[in-house]
Amino acid sequence: MTATSEKSAGPLVELDDVSKFYGNIKALEHVSLEVHAGEITCVLGDNGAGKSTLIKIIAGLHRHDAGRFLIDGEETTLANPRDALDRGIATVYQDLAVVPLMPVWRNFFLGSEPTTGVGPFKRLDVRKMRETTRTELLRMGIDLRDVDQPIGTLSGGERQCVAIARAVYFGAKVLVLDEPTAALGVKQSGVVLKYVAAARDAGLGVVLITHNPHHAHLVGDRFVLLKRGAMSGSHTKDDVTLDELTRQMAGGSELEELSHELERTPAPTLPGTSAATEEGS
Numbered sequence: 258m259t260a261t262s263e264k265s266a267g268p269l270v271e272l273d274d275v276s277k278f279y280g281n282i283k284a285l286e287h288v289s290l291e292v293h294a295g296e297i298t299c300v301l302g303d304n305g306a307g308k309s310t311l312i313k314i315i316a317g318l319h320r321h322d323a324g325r326f327l328i329d330g331e332e333t334t335l336a337n338p339r340d341a342l343d344r345g346i347a348t349v350y351q352d353l354a355v356v357p358l359m360p361v362w363r364n365f366f367l368g369s370e371p372t373t374g375v376g377p378f379k380r381l382d383v384r385k386m387r388e389t390t391r392t393e394l395l396r397m398g399i400d401l402r403d404v405d406q407p408i409g410t411l412s413g414g415e416r417q418c419v420a421i422a423r424a425v426y427f428g429a430k431v432l433v434l435d436e437p438t439a440a441l442g443v444k445q446s447g448v449v450l451k452y453v454a455a456a457r458d459a460g461l462g463v464v465l466i467t468h469n470p471h472h473a474h475l476v477g478d479r480f481v482l483l484k485r486g487a488m489s490g491s492h493t494k495d496d497v498t499l500d501e502l503t504r505q506m507a508g509g510s511e512l513e514e515l516s517h518e519l520e521r522t523p524a525p526t527l528p529g530t531s532a533a534t535e536e537g538s
């Protein structure tokens with residue numbers, strides 16, 4: 258109970274019956290969700306379900322066409338991503354905006370570099386950036402051998418972790434992550450989920466986009482399922498099991514149908530297979 262107790266326990270961010278159209282295409286229809294301090298809200302859905310559209314609204318990139326978008330209980334329309342950042346909403350996109358050849362510390366401070374000295378003697382405070390990056394990463398439990406190495410040499414998972422640590426350091430209240438584990442293997446996904454949980458424990462409200470119900474169920478407190486732009490389910494941790502979440506994601510009956518279609522029919526014997534050889538001998 259850190260950030261939660263400062264304010265009324267209301268959501269940091271809330272979407273209430275939000276819809277979004279691209280021309281005639283309904284990308285989102287009547288979607289509601291809540292993001293609370295110290296909690297992870299997972300948004301699950303298949304390709305084209307509207308997940309990215311949803312986070313683009315929260316990140317200030319797109320505006321909703323209907324419904325209400327509330328920050329700290331106040332109805333809002335964000336003008337742009339800078340506006341969202343100023344309100345404490347940090348978004349980590351899947352294709353992280355990093356400069357691969359620049360050192361980790363340089364990327365950590367990209368766009369918000371501290372300076373030292375005044376007037377003509379003003380220069381980048383490199384020492385501060387190096388030290389802060391090292392200590393902030395350590396605080397999140399990330400032990401990089403060298404913060405001077407180009408960020409491009411880090412693994413995908415490590416890069417996600419640096420981006421999360423950066424958002425925490427710059428004082429984000431809400432952290433939005435677009436499929437941070439989509440391109441990662443089992444082990445690296447686990448590492449990233451650990452830092453997502455660390456951000457939650459630091460009191461941030463987290464929005465985790467994923468199409469992996471296992472990842473969602475491991476860390477999530479709330480779950481919103483999207484299907485072709487509409488909400489097909491909304492749960493809290495105690496009213497849904499992993500099996501149920503997986504079933505809803507896969508669309509139970511669709512999965513059964515698929516399993517029928519994929520059922521093996523006895524294959525005709527091909528020449529060269531063991532059955533054919535035996536016959537020949």
Ligand SMILES: Nc1ncnc2c1ncn2[C@@H]1O[C@H](COP(=O)(O)OP(=O)(O)OP(=O)(O)O)[C@@H](O)[C@H]1O
Nearest residue numbers: 279282283284302303304305306307308309310311
């Ligand atoms: N700028 C756009 N103009 C027109 N249609 C769009 C635009 N962006 C998205 N769409 C459409 O809106 C729907 C939802 O797209 P969105 O990118 O939000 O899905 P998603 O859940 O993020 O999918 P994925 O898992 O593939 O990333 C899709 O049908 C998509 O084609």
Ligand SMILES: [Mg+2]
Nearest residue numbers: 305308309310
């Ligand atoms: Mg997407």
